[in-house]
Amino acid sequence: MSSAHRLPASTPTRAPRAGLLRRLLAHPLGGVSLVLLAVIGAVAVAAPWVAPHDPTATDLRMIFAEPGGGYALGGDSAGRDVLSRLLVATACSIAGGLLVAGVAALVGVTAGLVAGFFGGWIDTLGAWFTALTMSLPSIIVLIAARSVMGPSMWWTMAIFGALVSPVYYRVVYNAVRGVRGELYIDAARTSGLSNTRIIGRHVLMAVRAPVVLLTAGVVAAGIGMQAGFDFLGLGDPTTPTWGQMLNEGFYNINRSRLLVLWPALALGLTTVFLTLLGTALRDELEGPSDARRRRNRAPWAPDGPLPAVIDHGNAPEGEPLLVVRDLAVAYPSENGFATVVRNGRLTVHRGETHGLVGESGSGKSQTAFSVLGLLPRGGTVVAGSIVFDGDELVGRTDEQMNRLRGSRIAYVPQEPMSNLDPSFTVGDQLTEPLVTVLGLSKAEAERRALDLLEQVGIPDPRRTYASYPHQLSGGMAQRVLIAGAVASRPDLLIADEPTTALDVTVQAEVLDLLRDLRDELGMAVLIVTHNFGVVADLCDRVSVMQEGVVVETGTTRDVFADPRHPYTRALFAAIPKGAPRAPLAGVTSAGALGTGRIA
Amino acid sequence: MNGSLLTVDDLVVEYPGRGFRAPPFRAVEGVSFDIRPGETVGLVGESGSGKTTIGRAILGLAPVSAGTVTFRGEDISRPTPRRRRELTRDLQVVYQDPYSSLNPSLTIGDSLAEPLVVRRTPKQQARARVRELLDTVGLPTDAADRMPREFSGGQRQRVAIARALALDPTLIVCDEPVSALDLSTQALVLELFLEIQQRTGVAYLFISHDLAVVREMSHRVAVLHRGELVEWGPGDVVTSAPEHPYTQRLLLASPVPDPAAQEQRRADRLRLRELQAEQDLQAGTA
Numbered sequence: 001m002s003s004a005h006r007l008p009a010s011t012p013t014r015a016p017r018a019g020l021l022r023r024l025l026a027h028p029l030g031g032v033s034l035v036l037l038a039v040i041g042a043v044a045v046a047a048p049w050v051a052p053h054d055p056t057a058t059d060l061r062m063i064f065a066e067p068g069g070g071y072a073l074g075g076d077s078a079g080r081d082v083l084s085r086l087l088v089a090t091a092c093s094i095a096g097g098l099l100v101a102g103v104a105a106l107v108g109v110t111a112g113l114v115a116g117f118f119g120g121w122i123d124t125l126g127a128w129f130t131a132l133t134m135s136l137p138s139i140i141v142l143i144a145a146r147s148v149m150g151p152s153m154w155w156t157m158a159i160f161g162a163l164v165s166p167v168y169y170r171v172v173y174n175a176v177r178g179v180r181g182e183l184y185i186d187a188a189r190t191s192g193l194s195n196t197r198i199i200g201r202h203v204l205m206a207v208r209a210p211v212v213l214l215t216a217g218v219v220a221a222g223i224g225m226q227a228g229f230d231f232l233g234l235g236d237p238t239t240p241t242w243g244q245m246l247n248e249g250f251y252n253i254n255r256s257r258l259l260v261l262w263p264a265l266a267l268g269l270t271t272v273f274l275t276l277l278g279t280a281l282r283d284e285l286e287g288p289s290d291a292r293r294r295r296n297r298a299p300w301a302p303d304g305p306l307p308a309v310i311d312h313g314n315a316p317e318g319e320p321l322l323v324v325r326d327l328a329v330a331y332p333s334e335n336g337f338a339t340v341v342r343n344g345r346l347t348v349h350r351g352e353t354h355g356l357v358g359e360s361g362s363g364k365s366q367t368a369f370s371v372l373g374l375l376p377r378g379g380t381v382v383a384g385s386i387v388f389d390g391d392e393l394v395g396r397t398d399e400q401m402n403r404l405r406g407s408r409i410a411y412v413p414q415e416p417m418s419n420l421d422p423s424f425t426v427g428d429q430l431t432e433p434l435v436t437v438l439g440l441s442k443a444e445a446e447r448r449a450l451d452l453l454e455q456v457g458i459p460d461p462r463r464t465y466a467s468y469p470h471q472l473s474g475g476m477a478q479r480v481l482i483a484g485a486v487a488s489r490p491d492l493l494i495a496d497e498p499t500t501a502l503d504v505t506v507q508a509e510v511l512d513l514l515r516d517l518r519d520e521l522g523m524a525v526l527i528v529t530h531n532f533g534v535v536a537d538l539c540d541r542v543s544v545m546q547e548g549v550v551v552e553t554g555t556t557r558d559v560f561a562d563p564r565h566p567y568t569r570a571l572f573a574a575i576p577k578g579a580p581r582a583p584l585a586g587v588t589s590a591g592a593l594g595t596g597r598i599a
Numbered sequence: 600m601n602g603s604l605l606t607v608d609d610l611v612v613e614y615p616g617r618g619f620r621a622p623p624f625r626a627v628e629g630v631s632f633d634i635r636p637g638e639t640v641g642l643v644g645e646s647g648s649g650k651t652t653i654g655r656a657i658l659g660l661a662p663v664s665a666g667t668v669t670f671r672g673e674d675i676s677r678p679t680p681r682r683r684r685e686l687t688r689d690l691q692v693v694y695q696d697p698y699s700s701l702n703p704s705l706t707i708g709d710s711l712a713e714p715l716v717v718r719r720t721p722k723q724q725a726r727a728r729v730r731e732l733l734d735t736v737g738l739p740t741d742a743a744d745r746m747p748r749e750f751s752g753g754q755r756q757r758v759a760i761a762r763a764l765a766l767d768p769t770l771i772v773c774d775e776p777v778s779a780l781d782l783s784t785q786a787l788v789l790e791l792f793l794e795i796q797q798r799t800g801v802a803y804l805f806i807s808h809d810l811a812v813v814r815e816m817s818h819r820v821a822v823l824h825r826g827e828l829v830e831w832g833p834g835d836v837v838t839s840a841p842e843h844p845y846t847q848r849l850l851l852a853s854p855v856p857d858p859a860a861q862e863q864r865r866a867d868r869l870r871l872r873e874l875q876a877e878q879d880l881q882a883g884t885a
Contacts (some may be wrong), residue, residue: 580839
């Protein structure tokens with residue numbers, strides 16, 4: 001059992017530091033938009049040298065000139081070269097967009113980091129300012145600012161940046177709240193890092209991806225806003241911008257139709273490329289979508305012969321209730337299939353409790369979910385058979401399984417709290433299936449639900465019936481779920497780690513309850529667990545799973561007394577033996593109680 | 600206290616209540632115990648017993664409302680931020696969840712070097728120390744250049760232990776360090792804890808809900824129930840012949856992995872339950 005020392009030989013995940021840039025270039029959308037944005041950027045920088053004419057020089061002969069003949073894209077209403085103006089305006093527009101994003105990011109990210117990390121009154125203040133800023137109509141603020149500051153593009157864009165900073169603030173704030181509770185932040189603190197360092201190193205890293213993503217959109221919004229502002233004639237008339245050109249083209253659309261086309265094209269393409277880049281960034285930073293994975297896959301095939309099962313025998317007489325044979329469950333993966341269950345074999349008899357034990361990843365829960373027909377998305381039973389009371393379950397439709405699940409096969413989950421709807425009372429949730437599946441009237445259902453609650457040992461059934469889930473303790477919630485599960489008097493109850501989330505004293509009571517109900521109702525119980533103590537307490541028979549294969553099965557007494565498979569033996573060897581540690585040398589028993597004060 | 604490394608005396612931890620003028624919530628209610636150099640003290644209790652809060656209070660991550668925490672004779676209940684950072688050299692921690700206790704975007708090597716780099720250890724020296732630490736916890740040296748996601752839970756827990764050891768601390772708070780691990784991995788990690796203690800003489804505050812694990816690891820054991828210390832003494836006594844009714848219930852509720860012995864224990868538990876219910880009834884009527 002040296003698995004802890006074994007590292008995966010090679011992981012197919014992308015190399016961690018193969019830069020984002022390289023991954024973006026490989027992305028079909030990202031590569032194209034990145035290259036074209038780079039070209040636009042180069043134009044913006046080189047425009048003064050590349051432009052064939054002075055963008056402000058007027059030539060009366062060229063007023064509304066057709067494209068070609070000296071001016072490549074024609075002349076405007078003042079006889080200026082449209083191409084030169086377009087090129088020079090690029091710098092202005094891009095710089096405007098970047099300024100908006102820069103100011104917004106600086107204000108929003110800083111405030112979001114501080115408020116998210118420290119919380120308290122800073123948080124309250126931040127929320128207040130955000131709400132205030134977002135409720136301001138930005139165009140009116142900008143017009144007001146212009147009348148005070150004069151027609152400066154830079155001031156306008158900077159103020160606009162401050163106005164959109166709440167977008168960053170919210171995203172960063174939420175991301176920081178998310179990681180602040182992570183243990184690695186606490187661990188950094190116990191490593192002796194100061195708050196500034198923790199924010200700069202651990203927290204900033206977590207918000208990096210959403211901020212990068214957001215920036216592509218904000219730059220585009222900034223460029224759009226600037227164009228809109230200039231279009232309204234509120235910009236600085238001395239520098240050529242796309243918005244001004246749009247304005248002019250629009251006014252003269254009857255005299256020269258093409259004038260409006262060029263700035264619109266420049267504006268549109270830049271925004272589209274920025275948006276596409278944002279999409280590509282999201283794909284690369286947040287993982288590819290499912291769609292990209294599903295391509296040319298060979299059908300599933302077993303990998304090698306099925307290993308043998310060690311069977312201790314001593315099976316009870318009679319027709320078994322549930323027989324699972326040669327079960328295989330697989331999930332589609334990037335290259336073919338990931339097989340999580342390779343050989344599931346189970347025989348559960350009427351009225352017996354069968355334990356399915358194994359470590360995480362052994363496929364025990366997947367086997368149980370296959371019987372329920374409730375495999376998580378993508379999971380498929382690719383081989384084998386599941387026979388329940390003489391009927392084959394593999395290949396049944398959802399509807400057929402639904403009918404079976406509601407009545408003859410019941411399920412108790414691991415997390416009681418997350419399996420109760422917080423917005424309905426316990427009574428509502430218990431009576432609903434009684435009415436819809438068993439066809440009882442409302443009053444009958446209520447009476448039955450109260451009986452059930454009493455049956456599962458809830459001291460005050462009426463109060464619990466009227467309670468909301470958050471008013472219950474974990475043990476009570478699990479009792480409620482068990483009550484719901486046994487409501488239809490099922491033949492088989494499948495319990496997936498039903499006590500793992502509970503305290504030991506509560507666990508003991510829930511195990512007692514399951515035992516009593518089994519005896520009372522004569523149902524079979526299939527209990528999935530990793531805890532050998534639970535198996536010893538409750539189970540008549542047990543099957544041990546390892547890496548998707550049932551390796552050993554038999555009565556609990558036989559398997560515990562004489563484990564034969566090496567894996568079963570290793571598991572038993574790993575159980576804490578309960579040998580207490582000798583007291584530390586020099587500490588006597590009496591002295592040990594020294595400073596402790598018993599409450 | 601004489602001979603004690605760390606003394607917790609009448610510790611009270613309160614969290615502000617939710618809502619306007621709500622009374623504060625008391626997570627820990629006057630708890631006292633001590634830890635000697637090289638000793639393991641086990642802290643057992645169920646959820647809500649305050650065991651994790653005590654560990655956090657010692658590390659300065661939870662507010663101490665009353666009482667004191669004394670480390671080597673110095674009161675560290677309310678230190679300055681600067682002193683708190685210095686104390687991290689001696690007081691370290693290993694958390695339960697090996698998945699969230701490592702920053703997913705830092706390599707293992709960067710995570711391990713962090714406490715060293717903060718103290719301005721030269722790069723060369725830090726790298727050598729990281730290699731040494733990985734070796735101590737039984738991981739290959741090339742693990743330093745890998746990301747946390749490439750490791751299993753048990754391996755990550757080894758990394759977390761290595762990080763705690765980086766500064767040669769004298770006390771490590773182990774907060775449910777094996778609860779998230781599989782049985783076979785759990786045994787190996789427990790073994791590693793014992794081995795490190797033998798080699799370095801570090802003391803542990805071992806927090807767990809699992810009586811069997813605490814019993815195997817601890818020289819002395821403290822039992823907590825609803826923020827109060829209900830039993831405290833040598834490990835073998837507390838975990839095999841407890842005196843307090845709550846500890847008795849806790850012990851008998853933990854199932855043993857042996858069908859015959861468990862049947863016996865179950866019968867004992869039901870008998871104890873009836874006995875205690877009777878006593879409660881008598882106490883009520885008396």
